[in-house]
Amino acid sequence: MHPAFSVIFLTTLIGVGQGLFLALYTGQLYALANLLPAQSSNFYAVGSMVSLVLLFAGLIASFFHLGHPERAWRAATQWRTSWLSREVLALPAAMGLIFLYGTVHFFGLTKPLFVISGTLPVDFSLIIGGLGTLAVFGLFLCTAMIYASLRFIKAWYSPLTVANFLFLGIASGFMLASAFSAYQGNSLVGFYGTWAVIATLFGLLTRVATLYRNSHFRCKVDLKSAVGVHHSQLEQKAQGFMGGSFNTREFFHGKSQGLLNLIRYAFLLMVFAVPVILILLAYALESETLPLLAFGIQYLGLILERYHFFTEAQHPQNLYYQSMA
């Protein structure tokens, strides 16, 4: 498939935004259980704001993929059948809840509403954060299923696609949370950094498994089935045109194998190896800038990763555009 940068930015930016929100809420839950020092409401409010900005940037990016962005509201109508439509609903839902979560913290509306078993004080932020977490996981699922539900594109048609979107989003979000904590100078850098490394390692596992899977399968259909001529020597002589068409532009990446190999090695280094090393270094050196660097490199790596994700996909329609005499 031809990689569309609008979709690359959409999926990577909202992944970071969602991961960052999950990081904030996880931090709050740990603080509630007295496992971490409680943070100021400012920390959660600003963090939610950053998450919201990232999700909004992703939303803006997605509009560049549309031929008629002014009709985008229509995309909310087919949620019964279309994962794309479900994503269109899940994204604003998550954004709304994250906005509310930040607002509740900003105005300090965190007085407990009631206390469960005398130990667990429940306030607005806990409830809204819980709903936000559900929405964020739903959004991860919708975004990934857009690709994982296309049964003709075997490189995507796998639960691994969902796992990759989930782990890589969480990893980059926690990485940003770690950088954000380092910037704010609070003590959560190590906590977020640890979880970022764990999520990154899970992502490494599923992404490498995906790469292995995608280099070891054969497409279900071949040219004989596509044309219906079951001859052992069948070759295309003409495509029906000589100037190219939508079919030759949208479904071919047109990049050399050498460049794709380079991109693969680059993203494996930038998404997985380098950020983990930088986080470990930051922990050892107690550095405040290294987590930010780790996040920056991982995000750039994720752009390459998503680019490669598109080039991995072999569309069966390409069988009809193999050669021109």
Place this chain on the structure above:
Amino acid sequence: MTQLALVIDLNVCVGCHACVTSCKEWNTSGWAGPLTDQRPYDADPTGVFFNRVQTYEAGVFPNTETYHFPKSCLHCEDPPCVPVCPTGASYKREDNGVVLVDYDKCIGCKYCSWACPYGAREFDEQQKVMKKCTLCIDRITDMSLPESERKPACVLACPTRARIYGDIHDPDSEVSVAIREQGGYPLQPEWGTKPSNHYLPRRKTRIQIHEDELVRVDNPLKKEALPTLPEAGETLDDVAW
């Protein structure tokens, strides 16, 4: 339930592209607006077509066969492009099974084209909507036309009658009989999309006949070489009872 479809006979298609040009002509001047082209008279011309004719060659020279392969939307009975559409712009007509795009609802996200294994959909770069073969829906449903003309433009244009049009759910229709009796097959049946359009394979019409079957040995009316009587005299065959 009616399921309108085309049956394309690869045995007689000569690859003249008359279906391509008549399709483009009809659909670019129709109610839905033009099928736009980019740089039509320049280097690297491109544009939207509903129908293309490709050419394949089977075998090794000199024992080759050339297949001209017209390729358009197959109007699947279970179209994978329809449920993925986020706006409902892609739909399958209930009354005749034609898969269509509502160009006023399409947001141009191209997701349906990703979901079609046949590459039957083409994005209009100028109007920014997805387009595809409509089976000339404005012709075939136009009751002001005589019935003989209520057919897709490509079918009317085909000089070798390689394109047959009709209802594949009616077992007695011309298309159903052709599929049944001449080995009609769908493309990429592995996916279970159940394409409505079918293709008829190459067929060789040869009869098994031997040389001696062409000349009747015991032809009584044969004048050229009257059979000579065997030396043994008359046989039972020569005796008239």
